[in-house]
Amino acid sequence: MLLLAAVAVLSLALGAKPLSLADVWHGLTDPASPEYAVVHQGRLPRTLLGLAAGAALGVAGAAMQTLTRNPLADPGLLGINAGASAAVATATALLGVADLDQQVWYALLGAAAVTVAVHAIAGGRQATPARLALAGAALNAALYSYVSAMMLVDSTSLERMRFWTVGSLAAARTDTVPSLLPFVLAGLVIALLVTRPLAALALGDDSARALGARPGLVRGAVIVAVTLLCGAATAACGPIVFVGLLAPHLVRALTGPDPRRLLPWCAVFAPALLLTADVAGRLLGRPGELQVGLVTAVVGGPLFLHLVRRGRVGRL
Amino acid sequence: MTGPDEKGTLMRPDTPRLVGEALTLGYDRRTVAEDLTVAVPDGSFTVIIGPNACGKSTLLRALARLLRPARGTVLLDGADIHRRPARQVARTLGLLPQSAVAPDGLTVAELVSRGRYPHQGLLRQWSREDERVVDRAMADTGVAELADRPVDELSGGQRQRVWIAMALAQQTPLLLLDEPTTYLDIAHQVEVLDLCARLHEEQGRTLVAVLHDLHQAARYATHLVAMRDGRVVAAGDPQQIVTTELVEEVFGLPCRIIEDPETGTPLVLPTARRRSVPAA
Numbered sequence: 001m002l003l004l005a006a007v008a009v010l011s012l013a014l015g016a017k018p019l020s021l022a023d024v025w026h027g028l029t030d031p032a033s034p035e036y037a038v039v040h041q042g043r044l045p046r047t048l049l050g051l052a053a054g055a056a057l058g059v060a061g062a063a064m065q066t067l068t069r070n071p072l073a074d075p076g077l078l079g080i081n082a083g084a085s086a087a088v089a090t091a092t093a094l095l096g097v098a099d100l101d102q103q104v105w106y107a108l109l110g111a112a113a114v115t116v117a118v119h120a121i122a123g124g125r126q127a128t129p130a131r132l133a134l135a136g137a138a139l140n141a142a143l144y145s146y147v148s149a150m151m152l153v154d155s156t157s158l159e160r161m162r163f164w165t166v167g168s169l170a171a172a173r174t175d176t177v178p179s180l181l182p183f184v185l186a187g188l189v190i191a192l193l194v195t196r197p198l199a200a201l202a203l204g205d206d207s208a209r210a211l212g213a214r215p216g217l218v219r220g221a222v223i224v225a226v227t228l229l230c231g232a233a234t235a236a237c238g239p240i241v242f243v244g245l246l247a248p249h250l251v252r253a254l255t256g257p258d259p260r261r262l263l264p265w266c267a268v269f270a271p272a273l274l275l276t277a278d279v280a281g282r283l284l285g286r287p288g289e290l291q292v293g294l295v296t297a298v299v300g301g302p303l304f305l306h307l308v309r310r311g312r313v314g315r316l
Numbered sequence: 317m318t319g320p321d322e323k324g325t326l327m328r329p330d331t332p333r334l335v336g337e338a339l340t341l342g343y344d345r346r347t348v349a350e351d352l353t354v355a356v357p358d359g360s361f362t363v364i365i366g367p368n369a370c371g372k373s374t375l376l377r378a379l380a381r382l383l384r385p386a387r388g389t390v391l392l393d394g395a396d397i398h399r400r401p402a403r404q405v406a407r408t409l410g411l412l413p414q415s416a417v418a419p420d421g422l423t424v425a426e427l428v429s430r431g432r433y434p435h436q437g438l439l440r441q442w443s444r445e446d447e448r449v450v451d452r453a454m455a456d457t458g459v460a461e462l463a464d465r466p467v468d469e470l471s472g473g474q475r476q477r478v479w480i481a482m483a484l485a486q487q488t489p490l491l492l493l494d495e496p497t498t499y500l501d502i503a504h505q506v507e508v509l510d511l512c513a514r515l516h517e518e519q520g521r522t523l524v525a526v527l528h529d530l531h532q533a534a535r536y537a538t539h540l541v542a543m544r545d546g547r548v549v550a551a552g553d554p555q556q557i558v559t560t561e562l563v564e565e566v567f568g569l570p571c572r573i574i575e576d577p578e579t580g581t582p583l584v585l586p587t588a589r590r591r592s593v594p595a596a
Contacts, residue, residue, distance in 0.1 A: 204415050207415075210380060210410060
């Protein structure tokens with residue numbers, strides 16, 4: 001919690017023009033101060049978006065990993081973010097949809113379609129973790145090629161979406177988080193409500209049913225939650241990789257695999273992780289900035305390999 | 317146990333709590349058993365035996381509500397088990413499935429605690445009573461000193477006892493075990509079966525287990541159900557039903573039956589392929 005607050009303050013303070021803590025405070029509270037515009041137009045929406053998107057990706061990743069008992073399950077790796085991206089890219093390039101309020105719906109549609117498709121390709125009820133991951137990887141690659149093709153077809157959307165396709169918080173405006181929040185909140189509430197049956201389901205379907213849980217219902221609820229969370233996050237920030245994968249792994253080292261502790265802590269830790277990456281990108285890329293999606297990929301990739309090699313990525 | 321259902325308002329006193337009536341069981345199109353009727357006597361340690369693919373695990377899955385019969389009904393306390401609320405069934409009937417998996421890093425105490433699931437709700441979270449039941453379940457199965465160890469680091473026998481502890485924490489009068497000794501070496505098999513026998517004798521639970529080993533089945537069961545090709549060939553007290561004819565019919569195995577010098581139960585000795593003649 002403290003960590004998250006500290007990172008949030010840093011995210012408000014640091015950037016192309018660093019502010020002191022006093023400046024941040026004035027910028028937040030005093031409309032007359034010179035920092036008001038910087039904080040309210042730029043950094044506050046961006047920080048809030050980081051919080052919302054981070055929580056969404058972290059909880060979605062943790063829920064997916066627990067549900068599929070697959071340590072590699074990640075909204076990114078399973079193609080859900082790619083599906084959302086492809087839908088948004090299509091809407092932007094072909095239909096000229098530029099408004100986040102509308103893009104969110106396309107993102108949800110794309111995320112839901114890919115969730116269903118990955119499941120179907122992986123063999124439906126016979127889907128094993130490995131087959132799911134493979135199907136997701138294949139769809140992922142195909143959909144990103146498609147997104148790139150969309151960008152090439154239409155140069156104006158290329159301009160608009162260049163940063164979005166690698167994942168960025170920079171596009172955040174004052175109305176970004178308010179349009180996003182209902183979806184993220186709904187997703188979070190659903191995910192947190194099913195943590196108890198999810199804990200039963202993590203013992204295998206037979207055990208879960210013997211305990212009186214209903215696997216089908218729990219699966220459906222998790223898929224709805226993940227679609228909401230990933231669709232919303234992707235619509236606003238583009239596909240940010242590795243946060244949904246790494247945050248649960250790091251948190252699990254502290255809380256253990258019980259989703260009743262894992263999911264809430266991911267909702268706190270993942271935003272901290274995402275904001276840290278975003279701040280780092282702003283500092284490293286000066287005078288411009290590195291997109292947060294690049295930072296998480298560059299840092300997250302090796303870190304993930306390290307986790308795999310240390311054997312931390314076990315059977316779930 | 318409270319509530320009118322557990323008292324068995326619907327039941328005649330002579331009807332066992334768990335009964336399968338005229339069951340047709342199968343997966344997709346493949347029928348495994350037809351018109352199968354089986355009753356689990358209250359307070360018994362019932363063991364289901366039979367050759368591979370005879371339908372014994374399928375029967376257990378049906379009794380455990382994991383498999384919906386194509387025809388016929390499984391009655392729990394006189395009511396169709398599929399029409400009763402899942403949570404209520406889970407407070408009456410526990411299961412140790414074959415396919416149990418523990419997430420990596422999950423500790424023994426955490427796993428056993430999950431057995432409290434059917435007793436909890438959104439508003440009724442963890443209580444002193446839950447704590448007490450979990451401690452008791454771990455003590456009864458001899459895993460209390462392993463409480464903080466991750467389940468994936470335990471030996472096969474220990475792990476099986478932990479899963480039994482989880483089922484015990486569910487506090488069900490009926491407990492079903494699907495091949496609880498498979499993949500265990502002989503010492504751990506005996507350890508697990510002794511534990512089951514103790515739960516049966518000391519706590520008065522009704523146990524139903526699927527076993528492979530005919531000798532172990534005859535030794536531990538108070539009620540034996542012998543199956544072949546999806547039908548029950550014989551059911552009853554092992555002392556009475558285990559005969560050379562039965563073993564021949566069920567397993568196609570010529571044998572002799574002697575008295576187990578340890579327990580007095582029937583001991584099946586397969587006929588040797590060639591008897592060596594002792595040198596004079």
